[in-house]
Amino acid sequence: MDAQLQEFQNLFDKLSASKDEVTRKALLNICRSQTGRLETPWETVWRMIMEPHQSAALRAALEMGLIDALASSTTPLTSTQLSEKTNCNEKLITRILRPLAVRHLVKEASFETYTSSPVTSFLSQPGVAGGFKFMFDIASRCTQQIPSFLAQDKFASPSPQGVFEHTFSTPLPMFPWLQAHPNHMKDFGDLMMGQQMGRVPWFDVADVDQVLFESKGGEKKDEVLLVDVGGGRGYDLQAFKTRFPDGDGKLVLQDLPMVVEDIQDLDEAVVRQVHDFFTPQPVRDAKAYYLRYILHDYSDEKCQEILKHIVDAMTPGYSKLLIFEWVLPDTESALFPSLLDINMMALLGGMERTQSQWKVLLEGAGLEVRRFWGEDKEAESLIECVRK
Template sequence: MAFSARDYYVRLDELEQELKSLAEAVSHDEIARLKLLDLSRQSVASLESPVEIISRMYFEPHQSACLRAVLEMGLPEAVIGGAKTAAELATITKCDEKLIVRILRPLCCLGMFSEEGFETYGATKMTSALTSPKLAGGFKFMYDQAAACCLHLTEYLVKTDFEDPKGGCFKSTFNTDLALFPWLMAHPKMMGNFNDLMAAQRLARVDWFDYCNVKYILLEGYRGNNTPLLVDIGGNRGYDLEGLKKKFPEVNGHGKLIVQDLAPVIADITDLNEEIVRMEYDFFTPQPVKGARAYYMRYIIHDHSDEIAKQILKNVAAAMTPGYSKLLLFDFVLPDVGAPLLGSLMDVNMMALLSGKERTKREWTALLDSVGLEVVDFHMCGNISEGLVEATIKY
């Protein structure tokens, strides 16, 4: 059936209205919202020409550079509360007036600030988001450390004859003998930004306990009596346990929930529920908590190569009670075919920063099998890249 040019425009107008209506309808359903977002991105990808795609990628680093600059300049906080001229912003931030104009131009095009008139700028929803310490700190880490490694990645791969990175890209980028996490511990400000990133990731992603059958996976069969229910290994500031505790009152009770991390991270915790036990622990050493119902790791194994991941997993497996304990890994689970963009880019991010990797279902199964564990199930949330890998001791 042939359509005239007028028909196309009518259909485009109808589509515009339908998309606006649908976007509003799914705004309170995170899974549906993410599906619509994914469909929208697929539509954009099918419409962009090769030249448009490559041209857009030319300037993506420039956008990030502008955003990183305004965070350091304090412009988001200065604009909140009312539109201000570049001259007024210069007075508030002690930054050059003309620099402010040039830096804000592209960010206004991206909706991060609004252009209210000649050299006059206001706030948008994005501006408000940029004042969040978690989002701002997370972006600083991704720009200062992760992006720097990605920019250096090709040079590093050339030097290593294009071998899969085995731990040297970060060291080469920052001219250090330290890997990422020891380096962060030696740079407290950068460690703070990394911790902010871990917290910020919770703002945009679905938690495993929001879509999994927690009672079936975790609570059924629990032996109780305030014995350890869930040990969050490398749990940062304990956000996952806090969220689980709020949603499921059944897990209340001192000693049931334990967050483990390195001493500097545990010392940085300030607002965690007192019933959650804080424990200093290095997951390269034997697990001190024996026979818990479940051991949980979020975005830990993807930091490491298979060889190093096996060391971590063996320490967990040695503490597990066969037929009772479970290992729960909330991480990226890529499909064997047709991996989504976010998961694919995260794999490159892990490669550049840590020589880690995002794994497919086949790779997860093989890795766990190699340390005496077997996959019970992959609990996936629609087409979202993350999933909960449930595993037990292999008989």
């Protein structure tokens, strides 16, 4: 028996007994590897060719209301019943749902009769559908323009600026453009919320006592323990507050005005502060400043601007900067962060960085990397830094 297949059987037996997430991921990687070996080159290429069609079908199903209709029904629905619920053409419904059923995004119960699958239910959750819409409506359009945009510069730039602007014929970068298009901004917010689902929080990746709570200083309630810079709607701070409800020190959430104003569910103890991280950091001498999914949006030059303002506010020997992002290995990177790097290139001219690239970037900003926490290449790492 092939050694990898034997490993699969051993891991499957272990997973059946333990439900361990590390084991599940190892099994999934073996399945993907074996699929690649079983496919012919023709099948591999045509699978990739047809993937946009599948996404288009799902985007149409979301817009037609089919996903919500199936997710909310306790019984299978015929295409006729779905037509009555959504006011969409019955034959069109069948055509749209057919490829989704093949990929188990919905279930085909019988002839032209459908019901929800686990994926259907997941897509109906707040935030998930909006995130898919953003990636299809905005990100996918930009990625389609990458080859022609790079060709204009004879493929000289590894991190092009302007794919988004080129795609949407606008002088505005993505974030200012989104502020002028609130529907897409909402979908982007949903995307950020949806990314939290199923992901391990930073305080489960690192030793929080060692990183944050030890030698915290005077233990005064008016001290600032953690500043979430560009923290969106506050998901990470809320999770932190829930896990450590008795932690001394203030928690501060910072973001742009329209983001802060859109916050719905956040502990009242968390201070909400309007702040643009390209301007001087107003909270000085905090125990820790936290960045998640910020620096991968920008080029090294822009990152230096962001980091400089934080470094200026840090107290040497006391303050820390905590960065929770992908740290790519030099070889054998996982699929998701590899594709996320292309996504960053398309939308913002940003990038996912390797450990060596992180060190160069942070040292250039006057920071010393204490440790990279987390060894799972399919999950984010916490980068613990101090001011030099």
